[in-house]
Each structure stands twice: as structure tokens, then as C-alpha cells.
Amino acid sequence: MNRARLADAGLIAVAAVESALNWPVEPLEIAVAVVAVVALAFRRRWPIAAFLVTLPALAFVGGALATVFALYSVALRHSDRYLLTGCGVLAAAGYLVPGGEYEFSRIDFVLTLIYAVMTSAAPIFFGRLVRALDDVRRAHEHERELDAQAVLAKERNQLAREMHDVVSHQVSLIAVQAGALSVSTTDPNAKVAAENVRKLSVDTLDELRHMVNLLRASGSAVTELTPQPTLSDLDRLVTGSGIETTLTGAAPDNVDSAFQRTIYRTIQEALTNVRKHAPGSTAAVEIAHDDTDLTVTVTNTAPTRPTLALPSARHGLVGLQERAALLGGTITATPVAGGGFRLQLRLPLARSN
Known part of the structure; x- marks a missing residue:
């Protein structure tokens, strides 16, 4: 945040110096120049409004830098091509207004028009370039997050497979053998103990399956944290x-x-x-x-x-x-x-x- 404020202060100072070098003398000229410079303080929050406020200074005083800085903020925030084209046309038109009182040859007018178009197009292209680079950076960060999640999901699935293949198999054998013992034995105490072991094994296996499902679902949009169905x-x-x-x-x-x-x-x-x-x-x-x-x-x-x-x-x-x-x-x-x-x-x- 401090760097952003420092950058804004630097741009405002540069625009103020440029406006002063244009020697505005009339009260209206001085007013629009001051308003254009002050508008740069709000270009991050209201870029379109700040750009529109700088246009009078561009047309009547020739202060182009405030408009260029504000137009860059518009291109950085917005991607609508019609909006950016309209802002570019307004900036180019505002650049041409101060020379309307002079008579130009055809070649001078063409060169001035080209310069106006380039001056208005440059901040738009630069703003879109910075926005594209930021999007690429965000995409790379998102890709890294997805890779990290994929690694975690792979580890969870491997752990789930180990639990299912090893632990579940052993508990199943315990339950089956305990059930067989409870059927074959004639000792009442042994029958009761075997049946208890079988029931505990069944409950343990069911909870184990639930844990395996939770491991496999971890990181997904929906996890099975609901009670077991009845x-x-x-x-x-x-x-x-x-x-x-x-x-x-x-x-x-x-x-x-x-x-x-x-x-x-x-x-x-x-x-x-x-x-x-x-x-x-x-x-x-x-x-x-x-x-x-x-x-x-x-x-x-x-x-x-x-x-x-x-x-x-x-x-x-x-x-x-x-x-x-x-x-x-x-x-x-x-x-x-x-x-x-x-x-x-x-x-x-x-x-x-």
C-alpha cells in the first residue's frame, strides 16, 4: 500500500509540473489544470470518472500526462473494448483541440493526428499488458495450488488404499474367523466372546470404510461428514x-x-x-x-x-x-x-x- 501511495504521489507531482509548464493564466485554465491533477488521487478507485475529469485540462491547457495516467488506470481496471475505444477516441480528440486555432498543412495535420492516436493508444495497450501479466501470474499461482492439491489428493488416496487393502483385509479375517468360532464352539463363554469379537470387528470395519471415504473425499466440494445412514x-x-x-x-x-x-x-x-x-x-x-x-x-x-x-x-x-x-x-x-x-x-x- 505504501508503494502504491508513493507511486500516486510521484505521478501527481509529474502531472502538476507538466501543467505548470503549460503556463495556464486564465482562471478557467488554472481551475481545470488543478482539478485534473487532483483527480489522479482517485484514479485507482474511480478510474473512468478521473479520466473524464482530466479531459478539460487536456483540451484547454494541453496537460496530457494527467489524461495519460488516468487512461492507463481505466485500461488496467476494465477490459471492455468498446469502453476503451471510446476513452481512446476522447483522449485523441482532446489532444487535437488545442491546435484547432492554428492552420496546419495536410501533412502536419496527419502527423498530429497520428501522434494523438499513439498518445491515447499507448496507455491503453500498456494497461492491458500489465493486466495480462497479472492474469498470467495469477494463473501460475492457481496452477501451483492445483498441483499441491493434486499431490495431497494422491497421498490421501494412497493412504486410503493402504487402509482398505491391508487393515480392512485383516479386520475382515478377524470378523469371519470370530463368526466361524462362534458357530463351531460348544463352550458358551467362548461363543459369547467370539460373537463380541465379531461384532466389534464389524463395527470397526464399518468405521474404517467411513474413514477411507473421508480420506478420498478430502479437498473436494462435498465431504461425507454426515451421520451414517439408517x-x-x-x-x-x-x-x-x-x-x-x-x-x-x-x-x-x-x-x-x-x-x-x-x-x-x-x-x-x-x-x-x-x-x-x-x-x-x-x-x-x-x-x-x-x-x-x-x-x-x-x-x-x-x-x-x-x-x-x-x-x-x-x-x-x-x-x-x-x-x-x-x-x-x-x-x-x-x-x-x-x-x-x-x-x-x-x-x-x-x-x-
Whole structure:
């Protein structure tokens, strides 16, 4: 800020000296010269107004520097070509006014006109050049920021992959083996301990997956900082799916949070696949249960619009199978007659309490 004020003071002093050297003697000439010099103090805040105020001094006194400095500020602030052209024409016309009382030869008039155009065009081109250089500098800074964000995103994704591939795999093995032990052992204490280990492993794995999602979403516009979904969110999920979907049935009231998240994620993934691979189809979500099992079935009709060949690594289905296996359940995905598809989740209710 101090450098800008010092520059403004220097320009005002130079313009004042030039105006004094033009020897204004009439009160009107002195007034317009003073106003033009003072206007330079406001050229950064109101560049167009400051430029217009300097024109009388250019026309009646011949003080060109104040107009040149103000015109440079206009070009630095504004990029509208019509505005800059109009200001340039006004500056050139103001430069020609003092010589109107003299008689010029044709060649002298042409040379004077060229000089007036060059004098008015130079601050415009210089102002646009400085603005372009500033834009390039900003673009380079933005590019450096993007590069830094890309490096951080790469590191976060690598960390997320390590957590998913190593930690998630080990916790999954613990949960599966604890579930197998709880089924095979005859010792009641060992059964209870194994079941506790399994439930803790399931909860840990679910939280781990949430942390991995947060790592992958960090730095993006939307991060998953919302609470984990429950069955109460199903209506909103179905309504916002963008698919004509019906939801029937309900789960028991006493299912735990791991079961609720698995049911929600299964329906979410199924509707996502319908939207991706069966455009224009309708879907039906059915939740049913008996004394032993809870089933969630998502069925969609054949697509009615052309299907785009979207890439898929089937990670979503694999993740659903892992979730179901940790709870002792299964996932089946099969085509149905008429070109539709069915995804069914089956979970044992004995583990939901």
C-alpha cells in the first residue's frame, strides 16, 4: 500500500509540473489544470470518472500526462473494448483541440493526428499488458495450488488404499474367523466372546470404510461428514434416486446399526446400478423377514433408453458381498425374465440383536 501511495504521489507531482509548464493564466485554465491533477488521487478507485475529469485540462491547457495516467488506470481496471475505444477516441480528440486555432498543412495535420492516436493508444495497450501479466501470474499461482492439491489428493488416496487393502483385509479375517468360532464352539463363554469379537470387528470395519471415504473425499466440494445412514433414511434415498421406485415392507424394529447400514448401502448400490445400466427402467424395493432371515430384494425392469457402456470394476458389488458376509448373510445378483435384474440381500436375524 505504501508503494502504491508513493507511486500516486510521484505521478501527481509529474502531472502538476507538466501543467505548470503549460503556463495556464486564465482562471478557467488554472481551475481545470488543478482539478485534473487532483483527480489522479482517485484514479485507482474511480478510474473512468478521473479520466473524464482530466479531459478539460487536456483540451484547454494541453496537460496530457494527467489524461495519460488516468487512461492507463481505466485500461488496467476494465477490459471492455468498446469502453476503451471510446476513452481512446476522447483522449485523441482532446489532444487535437488545442491546435484547432492554428492552420496546419495536410501533412502536419496527419502527423498530429497520428501522434494523438499513439498518445491515447499507448496507455491503453500498456494497461492491458500489465493486466495480462497479472492474469498470467495469477494463473501460475492457481496452477501451483492445483498441483499441491493434486499431490495431497494422491497421498490421501494412497493412504486410503493402504487402509482398505491391508487393515480392512485383516479386520475382515478377524470378523469371519470370530463368526466361524462362534458357530463351531460348544463352550458358551467362548461363543459369547467370539460373537463380541465379531461384532466389534464389524463395527470397526464399518468405521474404517467411513474413514477411507473421508480420506478420498478430502479437498473436494462435498465431504461425507454426515451421520451414517439408517433405515429411517430409506424414503429419502428412494425419493432422490431419480428412478421410479416403489418401497414395500419393513425391517424389524430391533435390528442393530450394522444391519441398518448394510441394508441401506445395498439398496443404494442397487439403485445406482439401475440408474447407470438400465436407463428408463422402474425399480421395486421389497423388505421382508420371517423368524430367521431378513431379505432385501431390488428388482428393476428392462431399460427403455439406450444403455451407455460405462466402465465398472464391480467394486460396489464386491463391497456389498463383504458387508453381507461379515453379518453372516449373502448377496445374489441374477437377471430376470424380460431383460430386468434382481439383487437380493439375505441376512440372519439371529445376529441382528
